[in-house]
Amino acid sequence: MNKLYVVGIGPGAPEDMTLRAKNALEDAQVIAGYGVYVDLVRPMFPEKEYLTTAMRRESERCRLAIDAACGGKTVAMISSGDAGVYGMAGLIYELAQGRDLEIELVPGVTAALSGGAVLGAPLTHDFAVISLSDLLTPWEKIEKRLEMAAAADFCIALYNPSSIRRADHLRRACEILLRHASPETVCGAVRNIGREGERMELMTLEEMKNYSADMFTTVFVGNSQTRVIDGRMVTPRGYRDV
């Protein structure tokens, strides 16, 4: 049976990968993915065949991987974080429909979790994950999700908070959240999670309006209970011995 692994490699460092992910990459003859992520695993597996395409050529990249697997090679398609969270997993299923292929998904640590661990424990209670990229989603839908998430007092992880084309998205998001959340809400941002230059910052929601995020930043918004404890962002679950 032709075999295609779809692998989430985590934030980047080899040790943030699961053992299952490492085994899948070892088993694969071909590793496919976006250049930046392929470069993260290439030093671990220099002898593999690699398939890469440019940023945003996701469909092309998935088709190359599916074709290589259907041609008889064991292929691992990699995403950073988890392949099921804004990753390639969905697209692989769409494009592989009806092909003679066994698809195995290998989950990984997405930025909400890896970035959360850098900040402390921002997502200990119910949370929402929202991407601020409107490349593939109408901005009105993103606004609605921000508004509802704040109204329901969710903790929030914001992916893709900014890019050159949409430098003001984070500010606009903060303004929507402020309709329901206090300006003093504890927020955090993590850059280059698990990679060289990792950096975390804490701020209030009001301050975040003017925060300069880039495309390697993940942003966290606390709920009404989130506090700063010893320099960390902590959302209490409210555990007690009941």
Next chain:
Amino acid sequence: MNKLYVVGIGPGAPEDMTLRAKNALEDAQVIAGYGVYVDLVRPMFPEKEYLTTAMRRESERCRLAIDAACGGKTVAMISSGDAGVYGMAGLIYELAQGRDLEIELVPGVTAALSGGAVLGAPLTHDFAVISLSDLLTPWEKIEKRLEMAAAADFCIALYNPSSIRRADHLRRACEILLRHASPETVCGAVRNIGREGERMELMTLEEMKNYSADMFTTVFVGNSQTRVIDGRMVTPRGYRDV
């Protein structure tokens, strides 16, 4: 410096742990946690000292771990999944406040990701994670979060969908979601993720009202775009080559 690791071990199988988690457990002299999770790692590290307490004695368990670490032993406190998602990370920060202790969080693959990978790709777009346990959260708050999540067309992962004490919570949750979501919304459930007896089922939101979940089940509710492709639950991101 006294050292306390707070480690998410993933769904259960040793290979679903990250290499960083494995290294932390190797480095620790003492491993603390709830009995069921401790039993998952004990075969890998039979020579360690173990500290366990009964279910729900979370504060006591954290205090034991903090005291052991402050007494000079390297301690790893483990949670299943990710320690930052309904796990011990927040409580450790609260109880360790002001103690002479270096805390290192090691993220892991939470059930939204590991269960998602079993079902296909249910969370490829914006999603919310909600626990249906009202032990530590008023049910009204849970209802509000369900209602807002459905109104905003989030994909949803439901943790703790049921227990003996609250057998009807999943039905009540479905009824709230149905105020905004179609009865035909694609849903899925995964039991015993990554462990013996793993089993996944697909159903509609209407059918899920009568689904018998147990405390080892994680439930997934699609958004309005989620489809079934080749027997898998797939939420399209809407990728195209732009």
